[in-house]
Amino acid sequence: MLRVLDLKKYFPMTGGLLKRKIGEVKAVDGVSFDVMKSDTLALVGESGSGKTTVGKMLVRILKPTSGSIFFANEDIAKHEGDSLKNYRRMAQMVFQDPTSSLNPRRKILDIVIDPLNVHKIGLKSERYEMVTRMMDRVELPRDFLYRYPHSLSGGQKQRVGIARAVIMNPALVVLDEPTASLDVSVQANIVSLLKEIQKEYGLTYVFISHNLSLVRNIADWVTVMYLGRAMEMAPTEQLFTKPMHPYTIALLSVVPTVSEEEEKLLPERVRLEGEIPSSVRIPKGCRFASRCPKAHERCSSDEPPLVDLGGHFVRCHQIEEGA
Amino acid sequence: MVQRSLQLRRYMTASFFRLAGIPIRGTIKKSLRGISVLEGPQKYRLEGWKRATSRFRRNPLSTTGLVIVIGLVLMGLLADYIAPYPMDAKGRVDFINKLLPPSLEHPFGTDEAGRDVLSRIMFGARIDISSAVTVQLLVTFVGVVLGMVAGYVGGKTNVIIMRTADVFITIPPLVLALAATTAFTPDITTAILAVTIAWWPWYARLVQSVVLSVKEEQFIEASRAIGKSPLSIVFGDIFPNIVSVVTVKFTLDIGFVILFMASLSFLGLGVQPPTPAWGTMISEGKSYLPERWWMSAFPGIFILLAVIGFSLLGDGLRDAFDVQLEE
Amino acid sequence: MNTSNLLTIRDLTIDFTTYDGTARVVDDLDLYVDRGEIVSLVGESGCGKTVTAKAVLGILPMPPGKIAEGEILFRGQDLLKTKDKDLQVLRGKEFGFVPQDPMTFLNPIFTIETQMFDMYTFRGSPDVDPLQYLRSFRDSRRRADTVQRALDMLRRVNIPDPDRVLRSYPVELSGGMRQRVLIAMALMSRPSFMIADEPATALDVSIGEQINEVLETRVREEGISVLYITHDLGVARRLSDRIYVMYAGHIVETASTQELFKGPKHPYTLGLLKSVPKIYGEISRGIEGVIPDYYNPPPGCRFHPRCPHAMPVCRRERPALREIRAGHRVACYLYSEEKKNE
Numbered sequence: 004m005l006r007v008l009d010l011k012k013y014f015p016m017t018g019g020l021l022k023r024k025i026g027e028v029k030a031v032d033g034v035s036f037d038v039m040k041s042d043t044l045a046l047v048g049e050s051g052s053g054k055t056t057v058g059k060m061l062v063r064i065l066k067p068t069s070g071s072i073f074f075a076n077e078d079i080a081k082h083e084g085d086s087l088k089n090y091r092r093m094a095q096m097v098f099q100d101p102t103s104s105l106n107p108r109r110k111i112l113d114i115v116i117d118p119l120n121v122h123k124i125g126l127k128s129e130r131y132e133m134v135t136r137m138m139d140r141v142e143l144p145r146d147f148l149y150r151y152p153h154s155l156s157g158g159q160k161q162r163v164g165i166a167r168a169v170i171m172n173p174a175l176v177v178l179d180e181p182t183a184s185l186d187v188s189v190q191a192n193i194v195s196l197l198k199e200i201q202k203e204y205g206l207t208y209v210f211i212s213h214n215l216s217l218v219r220n221i222a223d224w225v226t227v228m229y230l231g232r233a234m235e236m237a238p239t240e241q242l243f244t245k246p247m248h249p250y251t252i253a254l255l256s257v258v259p260t261v262s263e264e265e266e267k268l269l270p271e272r273v274r275l276e277g278e279i280p281s282s283v284r285i286p287k288g289c290r291f292a293s294r295c296p297k298a299h300e301r302c303s304s305d306e307p308p309l310v311d312l313g314g315h316f317v318r319c320h321q322i323e324e325g326a
Numbered sequence: 327m328v329q330r331s332l333q334l335r336r337y338m339t340a341s342f343f344r345l346a347g348i349p350i351r352g353t354i355k356k357s358l359r360g361i362s363v364l365e366g367p368q369k370y371r372l373e374g375w376k377r378a379t380s381r382f383r384r385n386p387l388s389t390t391g392l393v394i395v396i397g398l399v400l401m402g403l404l405a406d407y408i409a410p411y412p413m414d415a416k417g418r419v420d421f422i423n424k425l426l427p428p429s430l431e432h433p434f435g436t437d438e439a440g441r442d443v444l445s446r447i448m449f450g451a452r453i454d455i456s457s458a459v460t461v462q463l464l465v466t467f468v469g470v471v472l473g474m475v476a477g478y479v480g481g482k483t484n485v486i487i488m489r490t491a492d493v494f495i496t497i498p499p500l501v502l503a504l505a506a507t508t509a510f511t512p513d514i515t516t517a518i519l520a521v522t523i524a525w526w527p528w529y530a531r532l533v534q535s536v537v538l539s540v541k542e543e544q545f546i547e548a549s550r551a552i553g554k555s556p557l558s559i560v561f562g563d564i565f566p567n568i569v570s571v572v573t574v575k576f577t578l579d580i581g582f583v584i585l586f587m588a589s590l591s592f593l594g595l596g597v598q599p600p601t602p603a604w605g606t607m608i609s610e611g612k613s614y615l616p617e618r619w620w621m622s623a624f625p626g627i628f629i630l631l632a633v634i635g636f637s638l639l640g641d642g643l644r645d646a647f648d649v650q651l652e653e
Numbered sequence: 654m655n656t657s658n659l660l661t662i663r664d665l666t667i668d669f670t671t672y673d674g675t676a677r678v679v680d681d682l683d684l685y686v687d688r689g690e691i692v693s694l695v696g697e698s699g700c701g702k703t704v705t706a707k708a709v710l711g712i713l714p715m716p717p718g719k720i721a722e723g724e725i726l727f728r729g730q731d732l733l734k735t736k737d738k739d740l741q742v743l744r745g746k747e748f749g750f751v752p753q754d755p756m757t758f759l760n761p762i763f764t765i766e767t768q769m770f771d772m773y774t775f776r777g778s779p780d781v782d783p784l785q786y787l788r789s790f791r792d793s794r795r796r797a798d799t800v801q802r803a804l805d806m807l808r809r810v811n812i813p814d815p816d817r818v819l820r821s822y823p824v825e826l827s828g829g830m831r832q833r834v835l836i837a838m839a840l841m842s843r844p845s846f847m848i849a850d851e852p853a854t855a856l857d858v859s860i861g862e863q864i865n866e867v868l869e870t871r872v873r874e875e876g877i878s879v880l881y882i883t884h885d886l887g888v889a890r891r892l893s894d895r896i897y898v899m900y901a902g903h904i905v906e907t908a909s910t911q912e913l914f915k916g917p918k919h920p921y922t923l924g925l926l927k928s929v930p931k932i933y934g935e936i937s938r939g940i941e942g943v944i945p946d947y948y949n950p951p952p953g954c955r956f957h958p959r960c961p962h963a964m965p966v967c968r969r970e971r972p973a974l975r976e977i978r979a980g981h982r983v984a985c986y987l988y989s990e991e992k993k994n995e
Contacts, residue, residue: 049857062551091553104544108566117562118552156943157698167548186697186884191928191939213858216930243932257862259887261914261929268932274866275859277813278827 010070032231043208045222052228095168101160112148158189388642394635402451414441415449435620446602469529477537491527499524517596570647577640581633665723676947693889696899745777749839749847755831759823829860901955908981
C-alpha cells in the first residue's frame with residue numbers, strides 16, 4: 004500500500020554574513036521500503052538516524068528533497084495544493100510529546116474536531132457526534148472535551164492525540180515515538196489501545212521508536228536506521244532471533260531486561276565506542292564503521308549496498324561475504 | 327472579500343470570548359461552529375471562567391484595579407445622570423460662582439468660569455478614557471495583524487514589516503502629535519490618529535516575537551499535518567496564544583495612553599473647549615495655583631487614579647492568565 | 654537497618670502547599686544506603702522520588718515545600734537539623750550529584766575547564782566572596798594542579814580527547830559527553846555519596862548504556878555509595894544491589910535486586926513488571942486507573958483504587974513495610990497474616 008523509494012531529505016545549512024549555503028545536513032540519505040496494508044512497520048534508530056524525518060515526510064510535514072512516496076499508486080512526494088490536501092486525509096501523525104502537540108489555548112473539543120472541519124467531513128451537525136464517539140473509543144470521559152490540555156495527564160493527552168489522528172479514519176498513521184515521554188504502565192495502556200484501534204479500523208502503522216522491546220510487541224516489519232540509511236530490514240521475528248547487522252546486534256544487546264529468560268534471548272552485551280557522527284559530515288564508506296566492532300578496511304572506503312537475503316535485507320560487507 | 331473580513335472579525339471576537347470562557351450567546355456561536363449549544367459546554371465554560379475570576383479576586387490589588395476601572399467607566403457613562411451640574415460640561419457658564427473652593431454644593435469647587443469641577447471631571451472621564459481605549463483598539467488591531475503576518479510568513483515580508491515598525495518607533499509620539507495637530511485640525515481625532523501611528527510598532531513587535539516562538543511548536547506542525555491553510559493556522563491556532571499577552575499589554579498601556587492624551591490636552595491640543603478633559607482642566611487651572619488648587623488638583627488625582635487602576639488591572643490579568651497556564 | 658549506614662532516611666514526610674491546598678507528596682519514607690552499595694529508587698513520574706532526592710541534597714524549594722516529619726541521617730548526623738552553612742560544607746565535600754539533564758547544570762558561557770576548576774576549588778566553601786574568586790584566577794599552580802586532576806578524571810570517564818573537551822563550551826559537546834563531564838565533576842572531589850537522577854534517560858540507548866557503565870565502574874572502584882533514581886526497572890536491575898519501589902509517595906517494596914526480580918510481591922511491582930514490554934510474550938494492558946490526587950489521597954493504602962487484590966482493610970489503614978524474607982520488605986496486607994482475614 005505504501006512504497007517508499009530512495010527517499011532523501013537534506014537540510015541546507017546557512018552561515019556567514021551573507022547567509023550562503025555552507026553545507027547540508029543529510030538527515031535522510033536514500034531510504035526505501037514497502038508497507039503492506041494493515042501492517043505495522045517499525046522505524047528504529049537513535050538520534051540522527053533520520054527516522055523522525057522519514058515519518059514527517061510520510062505525512063508531508065516536510066517535503067522530500069528527492070525520492071518518491073507511492074501511496075495507492077500515486078507519488079505523493081511531489082503533490083501540492085488540493086491533491087496534497089486529499090492525501091492528508093489519508094495519512095495522519097501521532098506526535099511524540101503530547102504536551103507540545105496539543106495547543107494549550109484550545110479546548111480538547113476544538114482540537115479533535117479540527118480535522119473534520121478542515122476536510123469538511125460529514126455535516127456540521129454530525130461532527131460533534133463523531134467526536135464524542137471517538138472520545139469513547141479512546142476511553143476518555145466526554146466532559147474532557149471542554150477541558151484544556153494542561154488539566155490532562157500525559158497518557159490522557161496522548162489519547163487525545165490519537166483521537167485527533169484517527170478521527171478521519173486515515174489509511175496510514177505515522178506514530179512518532181508515541182510513548183517515549185510516558186511512564187511504563189501508561190505506555191502499556193496506550194500501546195494496547197493502539198493495537199485495538201488498528202485492528203478495528205484496519206489501519207496501517209509506521210511506528211517510530213528507539214525502544215526495541217516495544218517494537219517487538221507491535222511491529223510486523225522492522226527497519227533499523229543509522230545516520231540516514233537503512234542498515235537492516237526484516238520481519239520482526241527474524242530481526243530479533245537472527246539479527247545480522249552489527250548495529251542491530253549492539254542495540255539488542257543493551258535492551259534493559261527484567262528477567263533472566265529475557266536476557267538469554269538477547270545477544271551478549273556489545274560495547275559501542277565513540278559517539279554518533281554528525282549528519283553533516285557523513286563518514287566515507289559504511290556509516291557505522293567508526294563504531295563497528297567488526298569493521299574492516301573495506302568498511303571505511305566503500306559503502307555497502309542493501310542486500311536481499313531472502314526477505315531479510317542487510318547493509319554490511321561482512322554479511323555479503325558470508326561471514 | 328467583505329464577507330470574509332466580517333467573518334474574520336466575528337471569529338476573532340468569538341475566540342476571544344471563548345478563550346476567556348465567557349459563555350457567548352448561542353446565535354453567534356451557532357453561526358461559527360454549527361454545533362447545537364448543549365448543557366455540558368455551558369457548565370464547563372462557566373467553571374473555567376469561575377476559576378479564573380476566583381484567582382483574580384484572590385489578589386486584592388487587581389480587584390482594587392478592577393473596581394477603580396469599573397468605577398471610572400461607570401462614572402463616565404452615567405455622567406448625565408449622576409453629575410450634579412451636567413450643563414457645566416456642555417457650555418454653561420456661571421461667572422457669579424466662579425473660583426469657589428470645595429464645599430457641599432460643589433465638592434470639588436468651581437473653575438474660573440464658575441463651572442462645577444466635579445461634573446466636569448465626570449464628563450471628562452468620557453473623553454479621556456474613551457480616547458485612550460480607541461487608540462489602544464486601533465493600535466492593537468494594526469499591530470496584531472501586522473505582527474502575525476510578519477511572524478508567520480517570515481522572510482522578506484517579515485523584514486519589511488519589522489523595519490517599517492522600527493522606523494515608526496523612532497518617532498516620538500509627542501512630537502508627532504504636536505506636528506499633526508498643528509498641521510491638521512487640532513481636534514481629538516487627529517490626536518488619536520497621531521498616537522496610533524507612533525504606537526502600533528510595539529504591538530507588532532510583541533506579537534511577532536510570540537508568533538515566532540509559537541510557530542515552532544509541535545501543535546502547529548500537527549495543524550499543518552491535518553491540512554489547515556496558513557490563514558486558518560494563524561487565526562485558529564496561533565491567535566489564542568497571543569491573546570493573553572496582548573490583553574495584558576493593552577490594559578497596562580491604557581494608563582500610559584491616558585496620561586499621554588492628558589498631556590496633549592494640557593498643551594491645548596486635542597480636545598477643544600468647552601468639552602472637558604482632565605488634561606485641559608489642569609492646564610486651565612495652573613495659573614491659579616497654589617491658592618486655588620482644586621481646579622488642577624482634582625483632575626490630576628483622577629488621572630492618577632485611572633493610571634493606577636488600569637495598571638493594577640493589567641497586572642492582575644497577567645497573573646490570572648499565567649496561573650491558568652501554570653496549572 | 655542499622656545506624657552505621659552512610660545514609661538513613663526515616664519517616665520522611667514532605668508536604669507541598671499551593672493554591673489548591675496541601676499535597677503530601679512523600680509519606681513516611683524509610684530508606685537507607687550502606688557504604689559502597691548502589692541502591693535504586695524506582696518509580697514512575699509523580700511518585701516523589703525526585704522530591705526525596707532533592708530533600709537529601711537540601712535543594713528542595715522550601716516555600717511551597719515543607720518537611721513535615723522525619724530525619725535524614727548522614728553518617729549519623731541529621732541533615733534536617735544541621736545549620737545551612739554546615740550543610741553546604743558537608744554537601745560540598747561528601748555529596749555528588751548527576752542530574753537528568755546535563756545542560757541545566759552546565760553554564761553555557763564558561764568553558765568546561767573553568768567550571769571544573771570552580772566546582773572543585775569552591776565546593777564546600779560557603780560564602781565565597783568575589784575577591785576570593787577573582788584571586789583564584791591568579792593562583793597558577795593551583796590551577797595547573799586542578800587541570801591535571803580534571804584531565805585525569807575526564808580520561809577515567811572514557812572521554813577520548815580530554816584536552817579538547819576542557820577547552821570546549823558545553824554547547825559544543827554532545828549529550829553523552831556532557832553527562833560524562835558531569836560525572837567527572839561529581840567524582841573529582843572524591844565524594845562518599847552520590848545521587849544520580851535518571852542520568853541516562855535523556856540520552857540515546859547506546860550512549861545511555863555507556864554512561865551507566867562508566868558510572869558503575871567508577872563508583873565500584875572508589876567504593877562510593879549511590880542512590881540511583883530511575884523509572885526503568887531494567888536499568889535498575891542491571892546496576893543496583895538493592896531496589897526500592899516507590900508509589901505515590903511511599904515505598905511499597907524493597908529487596909535485593911536478585912530477590913526482587915525472582916519473586917516480586919507487591920501488586921504495583923507486579924503490575925509494573927507486567928507493563929514492561931518484553932522481547933517475548935504479549936504486552937499487558939498496564940495498570941488500571943491513574944495516580945492518586947495528592948491533595949486528596951485515597952484513605953489507607955494509596956494503591957488500593959488500582960489494585961486487583963484490594964481488600965476492605967486496604968481502604969482503612971495504610972499497610973506498613975513488613976519483612977517477609979531476609980531483606981525483602983513489602984507494604985501490603987496480602988502478606989500479613991492477621992489482617993488478611995478481616
